[in-house]
Amino acid sequence: MNVTAPAVPPGALSPVLNLWFRENARDLPWRRSDFSPWGVLVSEFMLQQTPVNRVIPRLTEWLERWPTPAHLAAVPPSEAVRAWASLGYPRRALWLHAAAVQITERHDGLVPESVEELLSLTGVGDYTARAVAAFAYGHRHPVVDTNTRRVLARAVSGQGEPAPPSRTRDLALMSSELPADRAEAAVFNAATMELGAIVCTSRSPKCHECPLRDTCAWRALGYPVYEGARKVVQKKFEGSDRQVRGLIMAELRSTHRPVSPDEISGLWADAAQRDRALASLLVDGLAVPADGGYVLPS
Structure with a gap:
């Protein structure tokens, strides 16, 4: 007999999760009220496939050297690649330099705030555009990363792991949970990511510490093992x-x-x-x- 996940009313997660976030969120530079939209954009480039603890020192150095897009645009791309150092995937440095040139030339040196304009920048995909619009400018957009998908898969869908990414499905599910208030929506986007990063982790989740433990569909079903399609696992780095x-x-x-x-x-x-x-x-x-x-x- 198939057991279905208990229904979680749309919008039920945000009041609990936002309260938890305000009391437990890590103090990260890009979450501070005085952090610039340019800083948010740079952080989003750097955070792609790179852990937070490796990003923060490099981000600090980068913004001290190039506090605005115009500062970065004024130097050769080679300087951006050198400064990228050991962050990995150095094409991101070239893309970020190209984006800085475009911002300087097309947007008077100011990071644009609409998703459409952000998407026109080199290296900016759907996730990064939505993240900058939401976190730098407070616009109400669903922002979905790997951590978000895992939290929603467990808390709402009752699955131990998320299915392979689907932009349409993932954004629709996140949209159904997003508060109507713009400020609360931005907090919820960050809170869902934070929960997935430090509590609802891929391995060894801390379910006893989770603020959603009383309503989590995965917990209610007895933590069933995920048996659906899986994402492609990246090959090991050594020898590659x-x-x-x-x-x-x-x-x-x-x-x-x-x-x-x-x-x-x-x-x-x-x-x-x-x-x-x-x-x-x-x-x-x-x-x-x-x-x-x-x-x-x-």
Whole structure:
């Protein structure tokens, strides 16, 4: 016999979760009232696939050096890539630099606040556009990340894990829970992410500490194991092309002169994998041929 999740009335989560968030939220820079929209945009770029504890020091350094889009736009893209350092996925640095140029040239140096205008910026996808519009400007939009999807899957749908991402389904579910008040909606977006990050975690969730424990559909069903479709698991980093790309990028960042092919050859023994990684960096615009070697983009 199939057991269905108990119905959770739409909008029932936000009063409890918002109260919990106001009392328990971590003090993160981008949540402070005096944090600029540019700071929020930079933080969202950096937080993509990168843990909070690694982002905060780099974000602080970045905003001290480039406090506005115009400051970043005034330097070559290579400087953005160098400053990105070990955050990983350095194409984000190129995209952020391109977005800074676009903001400076098209929007008088001010980060736009509409989702449509934000989406026109290089490197800004649906999630980032909604996050900036909601968190920097207080607009009422559903903002859905991995943590949000997991909280909704458990608390509302009674599933131990979320199904693979579906923009239409995920935004509709979050919209059904979003408070009508703009300020409360922004808090709820942040609160759902926070709950997924520190309590309703993927592994070892702290259900006894959860503010939604009395209404959580997953708990009411006895924590059934998720048996649906799963997202594709990323391959391990060690020995991967990503690792080789990272080694080459570190070498390019370490100097302002061209890095020779012989120097790159010494970074990794597998020539085919090394050449493949270098070729991908050239395609991405992160490495540029120069004087018989390679440099960061200028």
